[in-house]
Amino acid sequence: MEYEFLFVVEGISVDDDQAVGIVFDQFDGLLTRHRDRHLLDVAETGADAIEAAHRIVARLRRALPGLRIIRLDPELVGVGDIAERTERSRQNVLQWVGGERRGDQPFPEPEGSVGRSQVWRWAEVNQWLNLIDVGDGSSAPLREEALLIDLMLPQWQRDLDEGLPLVKILCAQDEWRAERTAVMQTLEHALGQPETVRTMCALPWSEPDRLTVVCAVVQDRLSAVLDQIAPDDASALLAVRGEDTTLHLLGVASRALPHAVPVSELGLGSGATVGDLLLVLSSRSVAPTTPLALA
Structure with missing residues (x-):
């Protein structure tokens, strides 16, 4: 969107x-x-x-x-601004505000007042107007x-000034919530270590200044990890703790990237789990900086 x-x-x-x-x-x-x-x-x-x-x-x-x-x-917009943007009369806008029209869709609460006039955030007004097909169709x-x-x-x-990527951590809320939270806490500590940052920076990201991290557990299917990577984020970092609680950071991709190794070439099928991937990697000579294509 x-x-x-x-x-x-x-x-x-x-x-x-x-x-x-x-x-x-x-x-x-x-x-x-x-x-x-x-x-x-x-x-x-x-x-x-x-x-x-x-x-x-x-x-x-x-x-x-x-x-x-x-x-x-x-x-911030007042009644006159809304009337001008919608090409409606002030009286029409006042009817919206007063609930005389579209009573089933209450007008947004005002943000405050300027003098004796109320003002609203345009984003919230426009969202309401979109519901009645009067807005401009945009979202903010x-x-x-x-x-x-x-x-x-x-x-x-500050992170960008220090040469660090903007990190977005995804932690699904499901039956493994406690385990994922433990992964996230371990990850947050690791992000303060120079070695972790060097590992992250060595991976070929689709957006070098942004990094999406998926906190996973060994029971997760790789397809579920793939579903969490946004369409615009071709690459992400998979964070998971192994059986010895060691944090593993794996570069993954939602589509083919240069030098990426498809997990199918590692013998993993559509039903493979993160645990299966860790097991295979423990016996294969795949460089830590090699992204793994999940699709």
Whole structure:
């Protein structure tokens, strides 16, 4: 799904033709200045708004090293703004707000007030308008998602400044939840070790600044691991603890990548498990930096 983001940024300017060109050519985006603030309007795909933000931040910082993303702009709108964007009358909008129309779909709660007028986040208003076929069809982070993105932005950018990939850890909530949590805790400790980082960086990732880690248990089928890798993430890291609780980090791919070894060449079929893979690798001479194609 595609999400639109309006970031408040520093480090680039509308007066910088090169930066403006990169934003337009590589991101189909728009850099504008409103009073003393620069606003960057871009879009990105993801399973949810957090994943899309994660991806676009890495891409933007790679293309524009001097860019600093401060926060998301809440894009607050009043009744007049909504009327203008929807080409409806103010009276029509006030009827929506008051619940006189579409009472089965309550209008979003206001974000606050400016003077004596209420204001709303445009993303939430537009989501409501889309339900009644009046919105523009786009999606943007809602209040809770936007707050989480704003919270994570400093850490994401610190990691990129230090040459580390942005790590997204996937930990399924199922009957093996306790075991997966143990894997995740071991992984978080390992990520602080230089040797682990070197191993990660040596693997051929489809997106060098982003890394998806799937926390697995030996009982997981490889097909289930594959299902957790987003379509746009061709590669990921499989983290699993062996019988001796040693953490194993395996580069995996959802499709053929250069130098990737299909698991079928290791004698593993469609019903193979992560445990089967560990067992085979223990007796095969496959380099640790070789990605394993699960598909």
